[in-house]
Amino acid sequence: MIHVQKVQVLPLSIECSQKMAHLASKVHSHPMSTSTIETCFGPLYTSVGIYLDDEFRGFAILHQIFENATLMDICIEPKFQGRGLGHLLLDHVITFAREHDAETFFLEVRESSVVARALYIRDGFREAGYRKGYYKTASGTEDAILMELTL
Structure with a gap:
């Protein structure tokens, strides 16, 4: 018997x-800490969760000011990564931003995040710059790659 899983993206x-x-x-x-995440529920933010068979498996936080949308975070539970959930979640927030008159969609990604960068490039993002030492690591810092998508 094949088990078909129900996937939902909900506010x-x-x-x-x-x-x-x-x-x-x-x-x-x-x-991000709980208190930092709590600040992402103001009028300029949209947070959505992805559910697999009614179980919370990931989320995305979008910040939008006029025509500029920025992905603040996207997160999929590790054991559910590689199943297309991140792609579905990213497509959802891109569509939401487009429907709310965004013209450009921005994000930052760790230079070492090869899988995430491939996901973004597959969705049409292009590298637009760097932020030196932006992310903390166990041994210091890591550069962020700025990416953008014209909607």
Whole structure:
């Protein structure tokens, strides 16, 4: 018997901040804190979660000011990575930004995040610059690659 899994992308509320921070701590070496995530529920932010068979498996936080949209974070539970959930979530927030009159979509990614960079390039992003030493690491810092997508 084949089990077909139900995938949903749903809006998140500030009450989800703690579970978002918990998930981020599993994925990122230096994740946003619960209190920082809570600040991402103001009028300029949109946070969505991805659910697999009604279980929370990831999230994305989008910040949009007029025509500029920025992906603040995207996070998929490690054991569910590589199944297309990140791609679905990214497509969802890109579509949302486009529908809300964004013209350019920005994000930053660790230089070492080869898989994430490939996902973004596959979705049409291009490298637009660098931020030296932007991300903390266990041994110091790592550069961020700035990427953009014209909507």
